[in-house]
Amino acid sequence: MLKEFTKGIFKENPIFIIVLGLCPALGVSTKVINAIGMGAGVIFVLLGSNIFVSLLKNFIPEKVRIPSYIVIIASFVTIVQMTMEAFAPALYKSLGVFVPLIVVNCIILGRAEAFANKNTVMSSIMDALGMGIGFTLALLLIAFIREFLGAGTITLFPVGSFSGVIRIPVLADNPVRVFGLAAGALLVIGFLKAFFNWYSERRAG
Amino acid sequence: MTYIGIIITFVFINNFILTQFLGLCPFIGVSKNIESAVGMGFAVTFVMALASLTTWAIQNFILVPLNIEFLQTITFILVIASLVQFVELVIQNISPALYKALGIYLPLITTNCAVLGIAIISVQSKFNALESFVAGFAAGLGFLLAILLMSAIRTKLDNEWIPKPFRGIPIAFITGGLMALAFMAFDKALLTNLIG
Numbered sequence: 292m293l294k295e296f297t298k299g300i301f302k303e304n305p306i307f308i309i310v311l312g313l314c315p316a317l318g319v320s321t322k323v324i325n326a327i328g329m330g331a332g333v334i335f336v337l338l339g340s341n342i343f344v345s346l347l348k349n350f351i352p353e354k355v356r357i358p359s360y361i362v363i364i365a366s367f368v369t370i371v372q373m374t375m376e377a378f379a380p381a382l383y384k385s386l387g388v389f390v391p392l393i394v395v396n397c398i399i400l401g402r403a404e405a406f407a408n409k410n411t412v413m414s415s416i417m418d419a420l421g422m423g424i425g426f427t428l429a430l431l432l433i434a435f436i437r438e439f440l441g442a443g444t445i446t447l448f449p450v451g452s453f454s455g456v457i458r459i460p461v462l463a464d465n466p467v468r469v470f471g472l473a474a475g476a477l478l479v480i481g482f483l484k485a486f487f488n489w490y491s492e493r494r495a496g
Numbered sequence: 497m498t499y500i501g502i503i504i505t506f507v508f509i510n511n512f513i514l515t516q517f518l519g520l521c522p523f524i525g526v527s528k529n530i531e532s533a534v535g536m537g538f539a540v541t542f543v544m545a546l547a548s549l550t551t552w553a554i555q556n557f558i559l560v561p562l563n564i565e566f567l568q569t570i571t572f573i574l575v576i577a578s579l580v581q582f583v584e585l586v587i588q589n590i591s592p593a594l595y596k597a598l599g600i601y602l603p604l605i606t607t608n609c610a611v612l613g614i615a616i617i618s619v620q621s622k623f624n625a626l627e628s629f630v631a632g633f634a635a636g637l638g639f640l641l642a643i644l645l646m647s648a649i650r651t652k653l654d655n656e657w658i659p660k661p662f663r664g665i666p667i668a669f670i671t672g673g674l675m676a677l678a679f680m681a682f683d684k685a686l687l688t689n690l691i692g
Contacts, residue, residue, distance in 0.1 A: 310524070310665055314609045318517035358577055361606075365570035372569065388616050391569040395609045397521060473515045474676035481662075481669030489661035 295414045299421030305398045306429035306480075307487045312398040315389045316430050317476040324446045324455070326434035328382045330427025332371045332390065334420070337399050339367040341419035344407040351408075360403045361394070368393045398426060436479050441471030499630050501691055502623075506634035508682035512610050513642040514675055519610030523643055524668050526601070533647035534640070539598040541636025543583060543605050544614050547576050548632025551615035552625055572615050577606045610639055645675060 305311050315333075319325040343363045344351075351359045372390050375383040383390060393399070402422055407415040438445055443462030449455035469475045512518040519540070526536045551572050559565050584602045588595045605611060614635045618628040649671050658667055 311521070313520040313524070314517050317520065357606075358574070361573055361577060362570065365573050369566065369569050373566065388613055388620070391572075391616055392518075392609045392612060394569055394573050395607045395612050397607055400607060469677070472676075472680065473517065474673045474680065476517070477669050477673030477676055481666045481673060484669060485659075485661040485666035488666065492661065 292414060292417055295417035296421040299418065299423070299425040300428065301425070303422075304425045304429055305422055306426060306433075307484055309401075310484075311401055312396045312426060313480075315392060315396060316426075316433060317473075317480065318389050319386055320430055320434040320437055320476060321441070321471055322385070322438050322446045323431065323434045324382065324448065325385055326427070326430040327447075328375070328379065328386060329389065330423070330430050332375065332386075332393055333396065333398070333426055334423030335371055336364060336367040336393055336396075337402060337419040337423045338416065339370075340364045340399055340403055341407040341415040342412060344403040345410060345412045345415035348408045356408065357400075357404070360400055364399050364403070365394050398422060433476070433479055433483065436483075437470045437475060440467045441469070441475055442466050498691065499627070501687060502627060502630050503634040503637075504687055504690065506631055507638040507641065508679070509684065509687060511638040511642060511679055511682075512613065512635050513639060514672070514679045516613070518613040519608050519639055522601075522604060522608055523639075523646060523672070524665060526604075527643050527647040527650055527668070530644070530647045530651060532601075533643045535597050536601045536604075537636075537640030537643050539601040540605060540608060540610065540639050541633060542598075543576075543580060543602075544611055544636035544639070545629055545633035546583065547579055547611050548614050548618050548635075549625060549629040550575055550579055552618060552623070552628040555619050568616075568619070572612060576611055576615065580606050610635065642675070646672065649675075 299305065303309055306313070306316050312333075315329055319329045340360065340363050344360055347359075347363075368391060371393065372383075375386075375390060402418060406418050410418070435445070439459060440462065443459045443464070443466040445457040445459070447455050447457070467475075470479065506512070510516055513520060513523050522536055522540070527533050554571060554575055555565075555568070559568060559571065580602055584595075587598065587602075614632050618631050621631070623631055646668070650668060653667060653671070662670070
């Protein structure tokens with residue numbers, strides 16, 4: 292049971308190892324807070340869809356399984372959209388088109404097809420949590436690097452008198468702007484993926 | 497915005513892959529050789545233009561009059577999935593040659609975020625029917641351009657020595673990053689200079 296949980300975080304990390312769900316990973320990773328919001332949304336949808344797919348696995352006819360999964364996923368995405376719009380409008384606005392696009396995030400459909408329709412509810416929950424957390428951690432790492440270098444700040448939740456934005460002394464005045472732009476995102480993920488390749492090879496050999 | 501403005505915006509300035517990060521999975525996955533990149537590019541262009549027009553009609557004739565815009569996500573994805581199936585059937589019957597060329601890419605397109613992306617962006621930009629169609633078509637052309645350039649570069653890279661950890665996907669990302677840097681030359685100022 293624990294193995295289902297940890298595999299998504301390290302050994303089968305959706306972003307760095309399986310390379311799925313890239314569009315949101317790059318599109319929203321300009322600020323740490325966006326990564327947290329996106330990660331939470333994906334964990335919720337993944338959990339909901341994995342639970343329902345594994346509950347309904349004996350009732351969904353083989354031929355229409357993909358459309359059925361898509362309907363289940365889209366319903367949970369709509370819940371996320373409405374909740375986020377109501378309670379975190381600023382976050383909803385900055386994530387923009389990427390919130391409805393959780394529907395076509397390949398990780399979610401991928402887990403429904405590859406895991407939840409063959410396994411019990413309990414292990415599907417573990418799988419969803421592991422994959423979701425693995426996705427969120429990868430997103431946080433990318434967002435941290437991009438915001439740290441590209442804007443010289445780290446944006447978190449505002450709590451009390453703390454505005455939620457940490458300024459990095461020298462970088463905040465002279466940020467390396469390219470990291471905040473599209474090109475920076477692709478370069479960062481390229482180098483991170485190369486690093487993980489190098490690391491796993493060194494551990495294996 | 498004029499139609500030429502929409503085309504320039506979606507092909508160059510807001511190129512879906514290189515500036516908006518929509519449709520990255522096929523961009524990395526299907527760009528290993530030129531033929532499959534071209535096949536995927538044309539299939540995506542075709543579906544995006546149709547999807548953008550169809551979802552415009554659904555939004556304005558069904559969702560808005562009935563006041564059920566909150567069902568947008570779920571309706572759009574179902575419409576796109578059925579549209580892709582329909583296109584597959586039509587092509588299979590009308591032109592087996594075209595089906596042979598595009599067939600294997602069509603099922604992959606349902607989960608291509610560029611298609612749902614253009615549907616949502618067209619609705620948010622309040623485009624009319626023809627503008628939605630043109631935007632979908634232009635965004636598809638932008639996708640075709642980016643994936644074609646990428647596959648040409650990757651074919652050349654096959655003959656070069658690349659450090660081992662960078663082989664395959666990492667070097668593809670870095671190449672994409674450098675292409676995105678080049679595309680930064682296309683900005684709003686270009687549009688104003690060209691068509692005022």
